[in-house]
Amino acid sequence: MRIKRQTFLQQLESVQPGLAAKDVIPQAACFVFHNGGITTFNDHVGCRLKSEVGEEITGAVIAKPLLALLQKLPDNEVEISVEDHKEKDSDDVIGQNFLVRGSSNREARLRMETKILLPVKDIEAPEKDAWFKLPETFTEAVDVVSSCTSKDDTNFMITCIHLHPDYLEACDNIQAVRYPIKTGIAEEMLIPKENIQHVLGMDMVKVAVTPNFIHFRNPAGLRMSLRRYKETYLELTPVLVLEDGSKKWTLPGALADTIACAEIFSQENPENQELKVSLKEDRMLIVGVGSSGTYRETKKVSYSGKPKSFMIAPKMLAELAKQHQEVMLGPTKIHVSTGRFVYISSIED
Numbered sequence: 344m345r346i347k348r349q350t351f352l353q354q355l356e357s358v359q360p361g362l363a364a365k366d367v368i369p370q371a372a373c374f375v376f377h378n379g380g381i382t383t384f385n386d387h388v389g390c391r392l393k394s395e396v397g398e399e400i401t402g403a404v405i406a407k408p409l410l411a412l413l414q415k416l417p418d419n420e421v422e423i424s425v426e427d428h429k430e431k432d433s434d435d436v437i438g439q440n441f442l443v444r445g446s447s448n449r450e451a452r453l454r455m456e457t458k459i460l461l462p463v464k465d466i467e468a469p470e471k472d473a474w475f476k477l478p479e480t481f482t483e484a485v486d487v488v489s490s491c492t493s494k495d496d497t498n499f500m501i502t503c504i505h506l507h508p509d510y511l512e513a514c515d516n517i518q519a520v521r522y523p524i525k526t527g528i529a530e531e532m533l534i535p536k537e538n539i540q541h542v543l544g545m546d547m548v549k550v551a552v553t554p555n556f557i558h559f560r561n562p563a564g565l566r567m568s569l570r571r572y573k574e575t576y577l578e579l580t581p582v583l584v585l586e587d588g589s590k591k592w593t594l595p596g597a598l599a600d601t602i603a604c605a606e607i608f609s610q611e612n613p614e615n616q617e618l619k620v621s622l623k624e625d626r627m628l629i630v631g632v633g634s635s636g637t638y639r640e641t642k643k644v645s646y647s648g649k650p651k652s653f654m655i656a657p658k659m660l661a662e663l664a665k666q667h668q669e670v671m672l673g674p675t676k677i678h679v680s681t682g683r684f685v686y687i688s689s690i691e692d
Contacts, residue, residue: 346395348421348445352413355406357565358383358390360541362406369460373403377459388538389466389556389568396423402455404441409453418445425455466568469551469558475527477550477559480683481511482543484522487684488513490656491520492536495614503533505576506557512579517617517654518688519579528552532571539569583685586673595627595644598664605631605638606657618660621652622672631657653677653688 355374361383363371368386375382379398383390383406400423413421422444440452478484485504493501493515505512508528512521513536527550534557545567547559556568602618609616611633621628625646631638651672663670663679663686671678672690679686 344396344399344424345420345422348413348416348418351395351421351423352410354381354392354395355410355413357545357563358392359406359410360567361385361388361390368462370403370456371461372406373456373461374406374409375403375459375461375463376400377402377463382461382463384461384463384466386465387535387570388541389463391466391566391568393564400425400441401459402439402441402457403459403461404453404455409441409443412443412451412453416443416445416449418449421445426452467553467556469553473551473553474549474558474560475551477548478524478526480524481526481550482547484511484524484684485539486543487659487662488520488522489536489540490658491515491518491686493614494616499535499572500533500574500577502537503535503572503576504539505531505533506571507531512576514577514579514582515615517615518656518659518686519582520659520684520686521579521583522684528557531576532557533574533576534569534571541567541569583678583687585671585678585680586676589671589673589678590648592622592646592670592672594663594668594670595642596664596667598629598642599661601629601640601642602657602661602664604640605629607631608633608636608638609657611635615654617654617656619652619654620660621650622646622648623650629660648672652691654691655688659686 358381363385366372371385376394376396379394381392381394424442426440426442439455439457441455443451488504488511491513501515506526506528508526510521510523542559546561549560551558555570557571558566558568560566605618609618609631619630625643627642627644629640668679676687676689
């Protein structure tokens with residue numbers, strides 16, 4: 344069959360979040376073609392989309408070389424087919440090849456496993472009436488709260504976003520944020536940040552929940568399924584209240600370049616990528632520290648009082664600075680209420 348190369352490539356790229364770098368489960372590093380669709384699943388994220396190749400091909404193809412090939416071929420259209428893979432110098436069939444042909448002088452053969460081993464049945468398929476509309480600000484909420492998660496794999500809970508019927512929230516034991524939103528889900532759950540961030544930029548409009556997964560769907564028909572966890576989350580309500588004795592301070596704007604430079608170094612830290620902000624008389628110091636070096640920049644600000652310092656995610660600092668946000672400086676934490684979300688970070692004396 345002849346298909347548009349770019350369309351096929353876009354389909355494969357949209358299901359990439361379900362791929363693993365290696366086979367953590369059978370065929371986790373493969374595009375699996377079956378029942379007219381393309382499926383990927385790495386045991387945590389699963390993706391499913393109707394395929395350009397339809398129901399004519401069933402099998403699993405290693406994803407990395409197929410993607411690279413389609414990205415580099417100059418042809419507008421390619422021909423996709425399957426042929427028997429034979430033993431060298433023999434007519435014995437030992438498998439099948441996935442063929443990609445461009446113009447008459449371009450052809451690639453990729454080994455294809457014809458038996459589907461990927462445990463696709465582990466992903467519960469939502470009933471048709473289980474889908475409901477995703478709130479319009481859901482992806483914005485995910486983007487905001489994800490900046491307050493940690494990469495410390497020794498503490499699973501702080502690597503997750505907490506989805507609640509009334510809000511999304513996260514905490515990395517230094518900073519915490521809550522974004523009020525009617526999610527529509529009936530029960531709370533935890534989703535690792537590295538998984539839920541895949542919904543960003545995917546134009547997801549529908550959501551459904553099954554016993555072990557939360558599913559998202561976009562107008563193109565892409566279904567993304569994220570494994571959900573039912574552990575009881577940290578109780579953040581007492582943490583997010585404004586402290587007695589807090590004083591107002593307005594964060595300066597025009598910090599984008601400063602944050603970008605400091606983040607070059609802070610993002611090198613595998614567990615904690617926050618920047619350090621220190622305040623003293625009419626001065627603010629922003630520091631990013633990484634394995635390869637340090638960036639420091641001092642800004643003139645209107646501040647008087649006891650020296651204070653706090654840690655903050657670069658994305659959160661940029662978000663607050665963009666709005667010249669009013670910050671409440673308390674005895675033990677900073678407190679920010681933007682009208683969209685509430686954010687706090689611990690103060691270091």
